[in-house]
Amino acid sequence: MNKPKVVVTRKWPVAVENQLKARFDVQLNETDQPMSVEALKHAMQTADALLPTVTDAISADVMNVAARQVQFIGNFGVGYNNIDINAAQQQGLVVTNTPHVLTDCTADIAMLLLLMSARRAAEAERLLLSGNWTGWGPTQLMGQKVTGKTLGLIGFGRIAQAMAKKAHHGFGMKILFYVPSEPDSAIVEDLQAVRCQSLDELLSEAHFVSVHCPGGAATRHLINEQRLQLMRPSAHLINTARGDVVDSNALIKALKAGWIAGAGLDVYEGEPQINPEFLSLNNITLLPHIGSASEETRIAMGERVVSNLVAYFDGHEPADRVV
Numbered sequence: 001m002n003k004p005k006v007v008v009t010r011k012w013p014v015a016v017e018n019q020l021k022a023r024f025d026v027q028l029n030e031t032d033q034p035m036s037v038e039a040l041k042h043a044m045q046t047a048d049a050l051l052p053t054v055t056d057a058i059s060a061d062v063m064n065v066a067a068r069q070v071q072f073i074g075n076f077g078v079g080y081n082n083i084d085i086n087a088a089q090q091q092g093l094v095v096t097n098t099p100h101v102l103t104d105c106t107a108d109i110a111m112l113l114l115l116m117s118a119r120r121a122a123e124a125e126r127l128l129l130s131g132n133w134t135g136w137g138p139t140q141l142m143g144q145k146v147t148g149k150t151l152g153l154i155g156f157g158r159i160a161q162a163m164a165k166k167a168h169h170g171f172g173m174k175i176l177f178y179v180p181s182e183p184d185s186a187i188v189e190d191l192q193a194v195r196c197q198s199l200d201e202l203l204s205e206a207h208f209v210s211v212h213c214p215g216g217a218a219t220r221h222l223i224n225e226q227r228l229q230l231m232r233p234s235a236h237l238i239n240t241a242r243g244d245v246v247d248s249n250a251l252i253k254a255l256k257a258g259w260i261a262g263a264g265l266d267v268y269e270g271e272p273q274i275n276p277e278f279l280s281l282n283n284i285t286l287l288p289h290i291g292s293a294s295e296e297t298r299i300a301m302g303e304r305v306v307s308n309l310v311a312y313f314d315g316h317e318p319a320d321r322v323v
C-alpha cells in the first residue's frame with residue numbers, strides 16, 4: 001500500500017522530521033520559508049494530510065480548492081485560530097492541535113515577561129548595551145517588587161493554571177482569575193485563587209494581569225482603551241496568548257500616558273508585523289513569539305502531531321481532535 005502523502009509547511013526539529021519520513025511520503029520545508037497561498041492550495045490538492053503551524057492561514061479559500069485530497073490537518077501548535085474551523089467542519093476535514101506539551105514552557109515565558117517588566121530588565125539591559133551606564137545609583141531603574149503581589153489571569157486554562165502555580169508557590173502571589181465557566185475546585189483550592197465576577201473587577205485589583213484566553217473574533221480587543229484605564233498605574237500587562245486580544249494602539253496610549261507601568265508581550269496583532277511605536281517605548285518588554293520555543297517542547301509538539309496523524313491513518317480517533 002502507498003504511504004499517505006504529507007506536506008509539512010515549515011522546518012520542524014530534525015528528530016520529528018525523521019519520524020515522519022519513516023512512516024509517510026513527506027514533503028518537508030528545508031528553507032523554512034512560509035508557503036504561499038497558491039502552494040498551500042496545491043498541497044490541498046496533492047497531499048493526504050497538511051501539517052501547518054500558527055503562521056499559516058488555512059482559510060476557507062485554501063480549503064475549498066477543486067478536487068481537494070487533504071483529509072487531515074495536524075496543526076503544530078495548541079492555538080488554532082490560524083485555521084477556519086467552521087469551514088474545516090463544513091468540509092468534513094479532521095483537525096488536530098498540540099495541547100499539554102507546551103503548557104509549562106509558555107507559562108515560564110509569561111513569568112519571565114512578568115519579572116522582566118516588573119523589574120525593568122529590558123530597559124536596564126538596553127542601558128548597559130548602550131555603553132551609557134555610569135554605575136549603581138540609589139534611585140536607578142526602580143521597578144516593582146513581585147513577591148506577594150496579586151496576579152490576575154484572564155482565562156484559567158492549562159497555561160494560566162501553570163503560571164498561577166509558579167507565581168503562587170514560587171513567589172507567594174495572590175491569584176485572581178476571570179473565566180466564564182466553573183474551573184476544577186481542587187486547583188482553585190490549591191492556589192487559594194479567587195474567581196472575579198467580572199473582567200473589570202480583575203483589572204482594577206491585580207498588580208499584574210496576564211492574558212490566557214484564545215484569540216479570534218470573540219476576544220478581539222478584549223483589552224481596549226477603556227479597560228486599560230481600569231488598571232492600576234503601577235500594573236503590568238503580560239500577553240503570551242494571541243496578539244489580537246489586546247488593542248495595540250490602546251496599549252501604546254496607556255504606556256505613554258502612564259495608565260499602567262509596563263507591558264510584556266510575546267504575541268502581536270498582525271504578527272510578524274509589529275506596531276513600530278512599540279519599538280520606541282522604554283516601558284515594554286518584547287519577545288518574538290517564543291512561548292513554546294524550547295528544544296524539548298518543540299520536539300514534543302511535533303511528536304504530538306505525528307501521533308495524531310498515525311492514529312488518523314490507522315483508522316483511530318486522534319487524541320487531540322479539534323473538529
Ligand code: DGY
Pocket residue numbers: 054076077078079080102291292
Ligand atoms: C501555540 O502553540 O499556539 C503557540 O502560539 C506557538 O507555540
